[in-house]
Amino acid sequence: MSPAAIRVDALTRTYGQRSKTVTALDGVCMQVGYGEVVALLGVNGSGKTTLIKILSTLLLPTSGSALVDGHDVVRRAKQVRRATGVVFGGDRGLYTRLTGRDNLRFFGMLAGLGRRDLASSVDAALEQMNLTGAAGKRVETYSRGMRQRLHLAIGLMASPKVLLLDEPTVGLDPVESQRLRTAILQLRSRGVAILLTSHYLLDVEKLATRVLLLSGGRIQEDLTLAEFVRVSGHAATVTIRGRGAAPPLTADRLPPSVTARCTRPEPATWVVDLHLREWSGDTFRLLDTLLAGVKVDDVQVRETRLEEAFEAISTRLTP
Numbered sequence: 001m002s003p004a005a006i007r008v009d010a011l012t013r014t015y016g017q018r019s020k021t022v023t024a025l026d027g028v029c030m031q032v033g034y035g036e037v038v039a040l041l042g043v044n045g046s047g048k049t050t051l052i053k054i055l056s057t058l059l060l061p062t063s064g065s066a067l068v069d070g071h072d073v074v075r076r077a078k079q080v081r082r083a084t085g086v087v088f089g090g091d092r093g094l095y096t097r098l099t100g101r102d103n104l105r106f107f108g109m110l111a112g113l114g115r116r117d118l119a120s121s122v123d124a125a126l127e128q129m130n131l132t133g134a135a136g137k138r139v140e141t142y143s144r145g146m147r148q149r150l151h152l153a154i155g156l157m158a159s160p161k162v163l164l165l166d167e168p169t170v171g172l173d174p175v176e177s178q179r180l181r182t183a184i185l186q187l188r189s190r191g192v193a194i195l196l197t198s199h200y201l202l203d204v205e206k207l208a209t210r211v212l213l214l215s216g217g218r219i220q221e222d223l224t225l226a227e228f229v230r231v232s233g234h235a236a237t238v239t240i241r242g243r244g245a246a247p248p249l250t251a252d253r254l255p256p257s258v259t260a261r262c263t264r265p266e267p268a269t270w271v272v273d274l275h276l277r278e279w280s281g282d283t284f285r286l287l288d289t290l291l292a293g294v295k296v297d298d299v300q301v302r303e304t305r306l307e308e309a310f311e312a313i314s315t316r317l318t319p
């Protein structure tokens, strides 16, 4: 088996001193393989940025170890930086009075690219992020989406084996977000290991192969997307609309895996939402029994989105 691109063992990070310490990471263990996109999810303050900063050598861990492309983030920080591209969302870190090309040249030099490699790497990164036409313009004239693509171009310049993305699509319109996601998927197909944090769960649904849920400084779940939705306890919602008398939703008529809610948008109509933990043959029997003798106008079945699953799991984990 090939070694993991990111390997974290018993990683702890505290902030502050003595009685005023905050434990941001508390024994985190996780791995990301080459060609994987792993999403790091967690509510505000759960430790995501702290972990990304340690992996990108911006912050030292308090204890434990983290290897990136086989290099220890503390003892071999230079090699880690060479192997890693980092993209933080928003405007952080760009020189807006310089052109896009000059930003790339500057960051390329910082990444240790020699004069000969620099020009070709800058051209390739501009081309890859569809910025060649705007390369000579000052970054202050760029749209937010273009700035974000410039961030990604900077992250890509040294052909990283590992990419750390912290909120990459923050503030982007749907078209720009989709462009960025397409670029990220291209990198995944080239074998780059990608660790992503995002509060936009659409990014996670479209990009991630696996989800890690961080809560209280610990990884609480390490699951594929499908597993994540399953353990949230809500596989699907069936919405039934009708008129007249609503079906009785007493506990004796509903199996334990189903919760139900009835609302009346207008006096003569009703809407019943059934939240199902799983979809099985029993679901059809349940519907058959519940809906016998009532007037139904419409039935819709919707699989649970990641957003609902995340909310359900996070609520369970919050003390």
Ligand SMILES: Nc1ncnc2c1ncn2[C@@H]1O[C@H](COP(=O)(O)OP(=O)(O)OP(=O)(O)O)[C@@H](O)[C@H]1O
Residues within 6 Å of the ligand: 015, 016, 022, 023, 024, 042, 043, 044, 045, 046, 047, 048, 049, 050, 051
């Ligand atoms: N420099 C700091 N000094 C003291 N405490 C800090 C510092 N940076 C982060 N923390 C604390 O560490 C914990 C984890 O913060 P972190 O920023 O890593 O979380 P996050 O999951 O990235 O949050 P968000 O989603 O809001 O960005 C929080 O309790 C935060 O208040």
